[in-house]
Amino acid sequence: MQHNQKKINSELNPNVSVDCVIFGFDLEQLTVLLIDRGEISSGFGPRLALPGNLIYDNENLDMAANRVLDELSGLHDIYLEQVGAFGDPDRIHKESDREWLKSIRAEPEARVITVAYFSLVPMQQYKPQASSFAKNADWVPVNEIKELAFDHLEILHAAKEKLKQKIKIQPIGFNLLPRKFTLSQLHRLYESILDKPLDKRNFRRKIQKLDILSSLREKQRGVPHKPSLLYEFNEEKYQELTRTGFDNFGF
Amino acid sequence: MQHNQKKINSELNPNVSVDCVIFGFDLEQLTVLLIDRGEISSGFGPRLALPGNLIYDNENLDMAANRVLDELSGLHDIYLEQVGAFGDPDRIHKESDREWLKSIRAEPEARVITVAYFSLVPMQQYKPQASSFAKNADWVPVNEIKELAFDHLEILHAAKEKLKQKIKIQPIGFNLLPRKFTLSQLHRLYESILDKPLDKRNFRRKIQKLDILSSLREKQRGVPHKPSLLYEFNEEKYQELTRTGFDNFGF
DNA sequence: TAGCTTTGTGTCAATTTTACACTTTCCAAA
DNA sequence: TTTGGAAAGTGTAAAATTGACACAAAGCTA
Numbered sequence: 384m385q386h387n388q389k390k391i392n393s394e395l396n397p398n399v400s401v402d403c404v405i406f407g408f409d410l411e412q413l414t415v416l417l418i419d420r421g422e423i424s425s426g427f428g429p430r431l432a433l434p435g436n437l438i439y440d441n442e443n444l445d446m447a448a449n450r451v452l453d454e455l456s457g458l459h460d461i462y463l464e465q466v467g468a469f470g471d472p473d474r475i476h477k478e479s480d481r482e483w484l485k486s487i488r489a490e491p492e493a494r495v496i497t498v499a500y501f502s503l504v505p506m507q508q509y510k511p512q513a514s515s516f517a518k519n520a521d522w523v524p525v526n527e528i529k530e531l532a533f534d535h536l537e538i539l540h541a542a543k544e545k546l547k548q549k550i551k552i553q554p555i556g557f558n559l560l561p562r563k564f565t566l567s568q569l570h571r572l573y574e575s576i577l578d579k580p581l582d583k584r585n586f587r588r589k590i591q592k593l594d595i596l597s598s599l600r601e602k603q604r605g606v607p608h609k610p611s612l613l614y615e616f617n618e619e620k621y622q623e624l625t626r627t628g629f630d631n632f633g634f
Numbered sequence: 635m636q637h638n639q640k641k642i643n644s645e646l647n648p649n650v651s652v653d654c655v656i657f658g659f660d661l662e663q664l665t666v667l668l669i670d671r672g673e674i675s676s677g678f679g680p681r682l683a684l685p686g687n688l689i690y691d692n693e694n695l696d697m698a699a700n701r702v703l704d705e706l707s708g709l710h711d712i713y714l715e716q717v718g719a720f721g722d723p724d725r726i727h728k729e730s731d732r733e734w735l736k737s738i739r740a741e742p743e744a745r746v747i748t749v750a751y752f753s754l755v756p757m758q759q760y761k762p763q764a765s766s767f768a769k770n771a772d773w774v775p776v777n778e779i780k781e782l783a784f785d786h787l788e789i790l791h792a793a794k795e796k797l798k799q800k801i802k803i804q805p806i807g808f809n810l811l812p813r814k815f816t817l818s819q820l821h822r823l824y825e826s827i828l829d830k831p832l833d834k835r836n837f838r839r840k841i842q843k844l845d846i847l848s849s850l851r852e853k854q855r856g857v858p859h860k861p862s863l864l865y866e867f868n869e870e871k872y873q874e875l876t877r878t879g880f881d882n883f884g885f
Numbered sequence: 886t887a888g889c890t891t892t893g894t895g896t897c898a899a900t901t902t903t904a905c906a907c908t909t910t911c912c913a914a915a
Numbered sequence: 916t917t918t919g920g921a922a923a924g925t926g927t928a929a930a931a932t933t934g935a936c937a938c939a940a941a942g943c944t945a
Contacts, residue, residue: 398649399721399747440745443722468719468749470650471694494691496650496747498719548803567923584925585903602911608921609910818892835894836934853942859891860941 394440397493401447402435402535404466404499404542405456407506408559410568412524413575414506415539416455419519420483420532428479431523432532433539435497436516437488448500454514462503462558464549466542470496474534483532487516501542503558543576550576553625554595557616563599565611566590595620645691648741651748652698653686653786655717655793656707657776658757659810661819664776664826665757666790667706669768671734671783679730682774683783684790686748687767688739699751705765713754713809715800717793721747725785734783738767752793754809794827801827804876805846808867814850816862817841846871 405416417431434455438447448463472494475481484491511520525543530536550556556572570586590596596614603610656667668682685706689698699714723745726732735742762771776794781787801807807823821837841847847865854861 396649396745398647441723444719444747465718467716468695468747470749472692494647496695496719496749498721498747548799552799565923582904583923584905587924589902603923605912606922607912609912609923611923816892833934833936834892835936838893840933854892856943857891858943859889860893860943862892 395437395489396440397437397488397490398495400435400437400495400497401444401451402433402469402497402499402538403448403451403455403463404433404501404539405452406501406503406525406542406546406559407509407522408572408575409506409522409524411571411575412526413543413559413572414522414524415528416504416509416520417523417528417531418455418516419521421518428477429530429532431521431528431530433499433535434514434516434520437495444498448498448502452502454516455512455520456504456509457512458504458508462555463500464502464545466499466501466538466545468496468498469534469538469541470494471534477532480532497538499538499542501546503546503555505559505561507561546576547578554593554616554621560616563601563613563615565603565613567611569614593624595624646688646740647691648688648739648744649746651686651688651746652695652702653684653748653750653789654699654702654706654714655684655750655752655790656703657752657754657793657797657810658760658773659823659826660757660773660775662822662826664794664810664823665773666776666779667755667760667771668774668779668782669706670770670772672769679728680781680783682772682779682781684750684786685765685768685771688746695749699749699753703753706763706768706771707755707760708763709755709759713806714751715753715796717750717752717789717796719747719749720785720789720792721745722785728783731783748789750789750793752797754797754806756810756812758812797827798829805844805867805872811867814852814864814866816854816864817847818862820865844875846875 407414407416416434418434420430420432422430434451436447436451436454438444442450444465445463448465449459449461452458452461452463474495475484481491506522514520525539528536528539531539550573556569556576559572560568566587569590570581570583573586574581595617597617599613599615601613603613658665658667667685669685671681671683673681685702687698687702687705689695693701695716696714699716700710700712703709703712703714725746726735732742757773765771776790779787779790782790797806801824807820807827810823811819817838820841821832821834824837825832846868848868850864850866852864854864
């Protein structure tokens with residue numbers, strides 16, 4: 384029974400994994416949730432890696448990504464989108480990576496294709512969980528990340544690029560903010576994703592014209608400057624907007 | 635030696651395949667190159683499928699996709715871009731698909747993740763090749779495709795969608811045209827990719843402003859109407875343009 | 886040479902984008 | 916209580932872009 388259960392629910396596929404680029408926003412800059420693999424005995428090499436794991440043969444890719452996310456953060460119903468597949472045969476070339484795999488995989492030498500996802504989580508709701516593959520997890524500002532395990536740096540860049548494109552077409556940025564937020568926070572969010580300054584007035588005008596924000600009759604409290612009005616994201620308007628479509632190229 | 639060679643060059647990974655959505659343009663509409671699997675003994679089910687194959691353990695994904703493309707068309711240096719990974723555990727649910735796999739795979743029951751690519755080929759240069767996996771290959775207009783093997787219809791839609799997005803941001807459409815082409819052909823190409831009519835004059839204005847076309851001092855010959863000027867794609871201008879960036883959303 | 890077919894062209898109104906600076910409001914420190 | 920610091924919030928004018936729209940020119944064919 385136990386055996387049978389195991390067979391049905393949990394046959395790991397040694398050749399396919401998922402990795403998650405979990406984006407957060409600390410109201411200052413875009414950050415990513417990385418796992419710390421701890422000290423590597425053989426010496427140096429990056430300690431940080433994207434959370435990820437092999438997939439089970441009975442789950443589809445989206446499920447696997449959600450599972451990894453859940454194991455790490457306990458979060459459900461999170462914005463999740465596939466970035467693509469990565470799989471150079473020589474993607475495991477660092478000694479430290481090889482070593483680590485030996486400690487966590489049944490077939491550490493297997494050729495693995497990984498399917499990358501990115502997800503957007505409201506950092507405020509995030510509560511770290513003990514997970515099978517991560518001793519520790521930390522939020523790290525994207526711009527400060529210079530090296531990662533395996534080809535994870537490449538994956539991170541691809542995910543960031545995809546996010547960049549996507550945010551120009553759909554207002555998914557709201558997934559990174561608390562329920563109530565200020566226009567300045569939203570502004571800062573766009574700047575940190577697009578990596579360039581945006582004119583304050585023009586930004587506000589454009590966002591407001593989308594008509595997906597509800598202004599609350601509520602102000603920030605306790606800030607040492609003029610308090611900002613708080614806004615809420617308006618789901619209905621957004622749904623309508625995505626139905627009627629809103630690209631923005633000229634054709 | 636033979637054995638060794640085989641071992642080094644050609645260990646198939648039973649769990650990962652690539653599939654290619656090969657787009658062409660017959661100067662009227664967008665088409666896709668599909669392989670005809672021939673009569674399926676067990677009766678009905680789609681005969682047509684995307685070209686694809688398992689990957690070798692020593693090649694990366696892009697190489698695998700290029701290989702499939704080459705085997706089928708003999709073409710090299712073709713525009714190729716990843717669409718993403720697809721891999722529902724139950725993606726093989728049609729009896730005809732199961733049957734076909736038995737005839738071509740060593741492990742027909744294995745759980746397979748497929749990585750989809752789309753490529754853009756100038757149909758004029760295409761010369762069909764005998765290939766290991768295709769008895770026949772045919773160009774089929776995208777709009778006429780109602781069913782395909784496995785989850786290939788889903789893949790096709792995703793590829794088309796990606797192409798749609800991409801063509802709004804980069805002028806990759808030229809990869810589908812002969813070296814010399816008319817503005818009307820380009821116009822028609824955009825319409826068939828974007829699935830909507832575009833105003834002739836506005837289209838021409840916009841394209842010309844991109845400044846990536848060289849007008850040739852040459853006209854169409856033998857057409858029963860006013861002959862069109864021929865244009866060439868200007869690689870240098872394009873390179874420059876991609877360097878300086880050319881997105882087109884407002885931010 | 887008359888007729889068919891597609892090419893190629895310009896303008897105007899409406900909308901969108903860009904650049905730009907000062908007042909308001911709250912807190913904290915003097 | 917007054918003052919200074921800090922970010923919020925707001926409008927306009929010029930430039931660029933978009934969208935709608937119609938007719939003459941050029942080549943072929945019958």
